Amino acid sequence: xxxxxxxxxxxxxxFLIIPILIxxxxxxxxxxxxxxxxxxxxxxxxxxxxxxxxxxxLKLLSKLLLILALALALGRPMLKVERARRTLLVVDHSPSMxxxxxxxxxxxxxRELARRLVDASDGPVAIATLDDHLTPLSQFQxxxxxxxxxxxxxxxxxxxxxxxxxxxxxxxxxxxxxVEQLVIISDFQAQWYGEPEALxxxxxxxxxxxxxxxxxxxxxxxxxxxxxxxSRLPPEGMHxxxxxxxxxxxxxxxxxxxxxxxxxxxxxxxxxxxxxxDLPPGEAKxxxxxxxxxxxxxxxxxxxxxxxxYPVDDVLLLAVAPLRPRNILxxxxxxxxxxxxxxxxxxxxxxxxxxxxxxxxxxxVRPEQLATENPANYDVIVLFGVPVRxxxxxxxxxxTFVERGxxxxxxxxxxxxxxxTALGMSCGDISETVVTPDRGRLGDGCFGFMADSPxxxxxxxxxxxxxxxxxxxxxxxxxxxxxATDPVVVRKTLxxxxxxxxxxxxxxxxxxxxxxxxxVQFCAxxxxxxxxxxxxxxxxxSTLPGLRVPGLDRANRYALADAKGVxxxxxxxxxxxxxxxxxPTPPEAGFYAITQGDRPVLRFAYNVTxxxxxxxxxxxxxxxxxxxxxxSHKGQVGILTEGQFGKMTSTRELLVAAFVLLACAVxxxxxxxxxxxxxx
Amino acid sequence: MPTPQRRWLKYVDAETVxxxxxxxxxxxxxxxxxxxxxxxxxxxxxxxxFAGHRQYVPGDDPKHLDWRxxxxxxxxxxxxxxQETNFNAHMVVDVSETMLFEHEHGRKIxxxxxxxxxxxxxxxxxxxxVGALLFDNDIRQLIRVSTSTxxxxxxxxxxxxxxPKNASAIGxxxxxxxxxxxxxxxxxxISDFFADVEDTFRGVRRLLDDRHEIVLLHLVDPVEIDFxxxxxIRLLELEGAGKLEVVGHEIRESYCELFREYLTxxxxxxxxxxxxxxxxxxxxxxxxxxAEYLSRRALKYG
Numbered sequence: 001x002x003x004x005x006x007x008x009x010x011x012x013x014x015f016l017i018i019p020i021l022i023x024x025x026x027x028x029x030x031x032x033x034x035x036x037x038x039x040x041x042x043x044x045x046x047x048x049x050x051x052x053x054x055x056x057x058l059k060l061l062s063k064l065l066l067i068l069a070l071a072l073a074l075g076r077p078m079l080k081v082e083r084a085r086r087t088l089l090v091v092d093h094s095p096s097m098x099x100x101x102x103x104x105x106x107x108x109x110x111r112e113l114a115r116r117l118v119d120a121s122d123g124p125v126a127i128a129t130l131d132d133h134l135t136p137l138s139q140f141q142x143x144x145x146x147x148x149x150x151x152x153x154x155x156x157x158x159x160x161x162x163x164x165x166x167x168x169x170x171x172x173x174x175x176x177x178x179v180e181q182l183v184i185i186s187d188f189q190a191q192w193y194g195e196p197e198a199l200x201x202x203x204x205x206x207x208x209x210x211x212x213x214x215x216x217x218x219x220x221x222x223x224x225x226x227x228x229x230x231s232r233l234p235p236e237g238m239h240x241x242x243x244x245x246x247x248x249x250x251x252x253x254x255x256x257x258x259x260x261x262x263x264x265x266x267x268x269x270x271x272x273x274x275x276x277x278d279l280p281p282g283e284a285k286x287x288x289x290x291x292x293x294x295x296x297x298x299x300x301x302x303x304x305x306x307x308x309x310y311p312v313d314d315v316l317l318l319a320v321a322p323l324r325p326r327n328i329l330x331x332x333x334x335x336x337x338x339x340x341x342x343x344x345x346x347x348x349x350x351x352x353x354x355x356x357x358x359x360x361x362x363x364x365v366r367p368e369q370l371a372t373e374n375p376a377n378y379d380v381i382v383l384f385g386v387p388v389r390x391x392x393x394x395x396x397x398x399x400t401f402v403e404r405g406x407x408x409x410x411x412x413x414x415x416x417x418x419x420x421t422a423l424g425m426s427c428g429d430i431s432e433t434v435v436t437p438d439r440g441r442l443g444d445g446c447f448g449f450m451a452d453s454p455x456x457x458x459x460x461x462x463x464x465x466x467x468x469x470x471x472x473x474x475x476x477x478x479x480x481x482x483x484a485t486d487p488v489v490v491r492k493t494l495x496x497x498x499x500x501x502x503x504x505x506x507x508x509x510x511x512x513x514x515x516x517x518x519x520v521q522f523c524a525x526x527x528x529x530x531x532x533x534x535x536x537x538x539x540x541x542s543t544l545p546g547l548r549v550p551g552l553d554r555a556n557r558y559a560l561a562d563a564k565g566v567x568x569x570x571x572x573x574x575x576x577x578x579x580x581x582x583x584p585t586p587p588e589a590g591f592y593a594i595t596q597g598d599r600p601v602l603r604f605a606y607n608v609t610x611x612x613x614x615x616x617x618x619x620x621x622x623x624x625x626x627x628x629x630x631x632s633h634k635g636q637v638g639i640l641t642e643g644q645f646g647k648m649t650s651t652r653e654l655l656v657a658a659f660v661l662l663a664c665a666v667x668x669x670x671x672x673x674x675x676x677x678x679x680x
Numbered sequence: 681m682p683t684p685q686r687r688w689l690k691y692v693d694a695e696t697v698x699x700x701x702x703x704x705x706x707x708x709x710x711x712x713x714x715x716x717x718x719x720x721x722x723x724x725x726x727x728x729x730f731a732g733h734r735q736y737v738p739g740d741d742p743k744h745l746d747w748r749x750x751x752x753x754x755x756x757x758x759x760x761x762x763q764e765t766n767f768n769a770h771m772v773v774d775v776s777e778t779m780l781f782e783h784e785h786g787r788k789i790x791x792x793x794x795x796x797x798x799x800x801x802x803x804x805x806x807x808x809x810v811g812a813l814l815f816d817n818d819i820r821q822l823i824r825v826s827t828s829t830x831x832x833x834x835x836x837x838x839x840x841x842x843x844p845k846n847a848s849a850i851g852x853x854x855x856x857x858x859x860x861x862x863x864x865x866x867x868x869x870i871s872d873f874f875a876d877v878e879d880t881f882r883g884v885r886r887l888l889d890d891r892h893e894i895v896l897l898h899l900v901d902p903v904e905i906d907f908x909x910x911x912x913i914r915l916l917e918l919e920g921a922g923k924l925e926v927v928g929h930e931i932r933e934s935y936c937e938l939f940r941e942y943l944t945x946x947x948x949x950x951x952x953x954x955x956x957x958x959x960x961x962x963x964x965x966x967x968x969x970x971a972e973y974l975s976r977r978a979l980k981y982g
Contacts, residue, residue, distance in 0.1 A: 030912035036781035036874055037904045038917040044935035
């Protein structure tokens with residue numbers, strides 16, 4: 001058995017003297033009596049002597065075991081049967097590690113995980129950092145304190161990492177023959193999404209007896225998988241008082257193309273330039289950004305790409321997929337006069353994200369082509385900056401379309417009043433009545449709103465936890481501008497259909513809205529709200545069989561609970577290493593929760609209709625479940641979650657708890673002994 | 681504080697003695713005394729209490745012939761009378777070293793002295809004679825029987841002046857006593873009886889052979905019965921050099937069981953021999969014990 005803190009273990013063993021001292025102390029405090037009935041006492045003692053000796057021995061043993069437990073607890077024993085492994089700990093410090101996770105960054109999280117891993121590891125550890133090459137920071141050593149200090153010095157790099165840099169770096173590691181285990185702490189955004197083969201190659205080259213453990217610091221999905229690979233300052237250096245051109249190599253590591261990706265250059269925290277790039281999968285592009293250097297002294301330049309700027313709490317987890325494929329028609333203005341992608345890029349991407357082309361039949365037309373289309377063939381018509389005025393021929397078509405059960409979404413950066421008027425609907429109640437959110441119903445911070453800017457600047461839009469805000473009548477304001485009288489998004493029913501008008505446009509190039517993970521949910525929610533009353537399948541996170549319960553443990557009891565509180569026990573299946581919860585198809589549409597004991601650990605909706613759509617979409621536990629998601633890899637590779645390397649700490653806590661209990665028992669026994677012994 | 685002349689009053693509890701004297705003490709059977717008294721004697725003669733007639737035999741004094749009976753029956757009959765006498769009692773007090781035991785209720789030797797003096801008072805008060813014998817492994821002191829009230833003071837003085845220091849040999853002492861005191865007397869044995877039980881009753885049986893009435897007054901400290909002591913205790917042997925280390929609550933059950941067996945054994949043996957046995961716990965008043973005993977005795981023997 002090895003100890004993480006052998007000195008403390010020795011100290012604890014030194015405590016073994018305590019029970020001996022206690023015994024001596026108790027023995028000194030005795031009553032002396034001249035005894036007449038000595039003969040009978042001798043007989044009694046002879047009769048009991050053997051039993052008393054055993055009892056005394058057991059007592060002393062229990063006390064010694066108690067101290068031993070303390071010594072073990074202090075020493076933090078490694079209870080693994082296998083011998084201590086020599087671990088190479090690779091910490092990713094590529095630029096993508098600067099992505100924020102709430103208050104901290106991925107780098108902060110990686111450092112914390114590294115420290116915990118070092119504390120929990122049972123053998124010598126060497127540390128290396130990874131960007132475009134592997135940099136050894138220390139030789140194998142067991143001094144946890146020194147390793148912890150070393151970890152604290154790891155700072156983000158400006159050079160991006162690749163799968164090749166990891167493989168080459170590890171294989172060229174000077175002490176590779178000594179490495180018995182490779183642990184990689186990374187966001188795995190750059191290397192591994194879509195490239196698990198690279199990891200398999202590394203694992204196979206290391207051999208089966210040298211496992212590779214991955215510790216993901218951010219397992220969110222659906223994010224733009226783009227990173228800054230390299231940046232170059234002007235060859236002549238930065239000069240004050242003029243524009244300095246900085247080149248940034250941005251690469252798309254993901255499997256999907258990204259469009260109009262905003263790359264922002266900030267100087268001393270102030271955004272100075274932004275460029276939009278389109279990146280096919282796997283490709284990299286040089287972006288030219290300029291920085292105006294006005295100040296004296298050192299300046300801090302920072303390059304950021306989404307989703308760095310979005311806190312994790314903004315992630316909404318509502319996924320909408322129709323039961324049958326839906327036909328959506330996008331109407332795009334021809335003369336928008338901009339280069340770059342079409343204005344429906346956000347919407348299209350959103351549809352891809354929440355259902356894909358299998359679920360959504362999406363096509364676009366120009367406004368002048370709208371007359372040739374039969375609206376009856378579509379479920380939803382989306383207007384992107386296309387004006388609808390009273391008297392237009394397509395205005396009447398749209399009105400008829402909505403009245404017959406269709407859904408219409410109109411993005412317009414002007415007043416939405418014109419659209420409503422063209423559709424023959426009154427909006428006086430909208431302009432006159434400011435829709436106020438029902439905070440009592442929504443709870444704290446659970447409604448969407450615009451940033452508190454006096455201007456309606458689309459690139460300042462942040463979608464916080466999304467909730468509907470219901471006003472009087474049939475008006476439903478989905479977004480609300482603080483301090484303004486114009487509701488931003490208004491939904492009205494007309495006949496059997498519904499229309500939504502958004503008072504802003506999703507202009508590519510003017511907003512990084514798309515790269516905000518929330519916009520996917522936002523667009524999905526617009527479709528959800530504008531569809532007719534047909535049931536649509538709603539899952540949170542992913543598909544029903546793939547629902548992941550965070551911290552799934554065979555020892556716990558799980559149940560499927562419906563809104564009425566009826567519980568149906570669930571069985572945990574799978575292997576001990578990969579337990580899976582067998583979730584049956586819910587008996588009816590509704591909102592369900594998977595409970596562990598009485599505590600809900602996962603909520604989801606099944607086959608609910610739009611009228612039931614008041615979903616808690618940003619429940620904290622769902623965010624937790626996402627954090628627990630693991631990336632699947634091939635080869636001799638395992639995912640090491642925080643809970644797994646924290647088990648040894650739990651063992652110590654158990655020992656400490658056992659010690660405290662035993663100590664209480666022994667102290668009580670001795671106190672009782674002392675008090676009773678004092679009674680003469 | 682009694683003056684030296686009144687030192688013997690140390691063991692006199694006047695109130696208790698007065699109460700006990702009122703109850704009196706009668707021997708259970710026939711006694712052989714030297715003086716005329718209130719108690720039945722085994723001897724018959726020509727005194728006051730008519731006992732019956734017997735056939736005249738040559739040698740009888742003709743003056744004892746009952747001529748009235750001769751006139752009625754035509755037979756020569758002689759009148760018989762019962763002799764009444766006093767009784768002699770002996771206080772046999774154990775002064776061995778175990779009688780020094782004390783815990784919370786005083787020394788057993790003092791308790792024994794109070795009992796002996798009180799009983800002596802009662803006996804002398806009813807014109808019977810009382811003596812005393814203090815013993816350990818031998819007869820330490822013998823006080824001859826007397827009807828004088830001085831004998832009480834003598835017994836008390838003897839007990840005051842005795843320092844227990846030897847082991848008890850009660851069996852041998854009782855045999856010695858039997859050889860010295862003749863027959864049909866009352867013997868009160870006041871002791872903790874911590875000697876060998878078999879040996880003790882060997883002496884008792886020797887006394888019974890001489891038709892003595894024996895009363896065992898067994899003195900026991902409550903702690904010796906219940907052993908209500910906790911924690912570590914070092915026990916030093918009173919009649920030896922032995923030492924024991926015990927833990928009170930651990931040994932209590934086993935010890936108490938053995939000690940009760942011993943008490944039961946003594947009382948059973950006494951019952952088998954038809955002798956009175958009084959267990960005197962030293963935490964209770966000796967007067968109470970004696971009063972109960974005398975009361976029970978009065979009921980039993982009239």
